[in-house]
Amino acid sequence: MNNSIYPCLCIKGMIQEAAAYYVGCFGNGKIIQEMPFVIQIDLSGQKFMLLNDGPAASPNPSISFMVTSENAEETEHYWNKLITEGIPLMPLDSYDWSPKYGWLQDKYGVSWQLYTTQDKSDTPQKFCPTLMFTGTNAGKAAQAIQFYTDLFPESSIHGILNYSQKDGERPEFVKHAQFKIKDFSVMAMDSSADHGFGFNDAISMVVECDSQNEIDRYWEKLTADGGKEVACGWLTDKYGISWQIIPKALPGLIKDPERTQRVMGALMQMKKLVIADLENA
Numbered sequence: 001m002n003n004s005i006y007p008c009l010c011i012k013g014m015i016q017e018a019a020a021y022y023v024g025c026f027g028n029g030k031i032i033q034e035m036p037f038v039i040q041i042d043l044s045g046q047k048f049m050l051l052n053d054g055p056a057a058s059p060n061p062s063i064s065f066m067v068t069s070e071n072a073e074e075t076e077h078y079w080n081k082l083i084t085e086g087i088p089l090m091p092l093d094s095y096d097w098s099p100k101y102g103w104l105q106d107k108y109g110v111s112w113q114l115y116t117t118q119d120k121s122d123t124p125q126k127f128c129p130t131l132m133f134t135g136t137n138a139g140k141a142a143q144a145i146q147f148y149t150d151l152f153p154e155s156s157i158h159g160i161l162n163y164s165q166k167d168g169e170r171p172e173f174v175k176h177a178q179f180k181i182k183d184f185s186v187m188a189m190d191s192s193a194d195h196g197f198g199f200n201d202a203i204s205m206v207v208e209c210d211s212q213n214e215i216d217r218y219w220e221k222l223t224a225d226g227g228k229e230v231a232c233g234w235l236t237d238k239y240g241i242s243w244q245i246i247p248k249a250l251p252g253l254i255k256d257p258e259r260t261q262r263v264m265g266a267l268m269q270m271k272k273l274v275i276a277d278l279e280n281a
Helices: 015-026 072-082 141-151 212-222 257-268 275-279
Strands: 005-010 029-034 038-043 046-051 063-069 087-095 098-105 111-116 127-133 156-162 174-181 184-190 203-209 234-236 242-247
Touching: 015 029, 015 038, 015 046, 015 072, 063 072, 072 087, 072 098, 072 111, 127 141, 141 156, 141 174, 141 184, 141 212, 203 212, 212 242, 212 275, 257 275
Parallel strands: 005 046, 063 111, 127 184, 203 242
Antiparallel strands: 005 203, 029 038, 038 046, 063 127, 087 098, 098 111, 156 174, 174 184, 234 242
């Protein structure tokens, strides 16, 4: 598993509670880093960042997480845990594509698609971010997949399935797609329905970089053609998806409490992060 890309969930004021909740829901997990403003957890070998403050937006189903189980009992277990104080989006049931599947929004607003399959080769990664291109982005999933796989190394497209006439959607739209960036699996789909939501910065993708050249390349490409610089290593790309482009060495720079204040002070003054300036802080 390549953990140089992983999701960040903004759950204001409740990250300690949320970290324990997700580890308890999914099992096979642990807290791997804890600071007042950020916690990193490991779930089945995959990294998630929980952010205590920052964006004003709340999570919505435009980015959900496909969770793969090997049997219906496991899927039901996750559903029963996550539905407490949550909202069902698609009922837990048997569908053509899965013997047991359900889509819900948990009590923190994070959306999970719980999927049962016995074919591990189909979805070898336990948790897959799933991007729903809707609103003004509807119909752009295939374009975005090509953009991301061209930009990141160790990328590949594993399959793109378009809607059929009986689905009641435009046949050129993507019903389901799976691709990899930096050996990290992501899924995508289009939807022309009036959902009333779209991509925002409550869920972002963190990219850890080995060098300044790598940071510079991603920053330049992701802010082009309508993308925007934000602050502190954050940006939004031309589709409105948020990214944090950070040096892999950053956690080591903030281990020492005295140095942490200086490094974070320098970081807060930046948009694109400059490794040398952080190291010299």
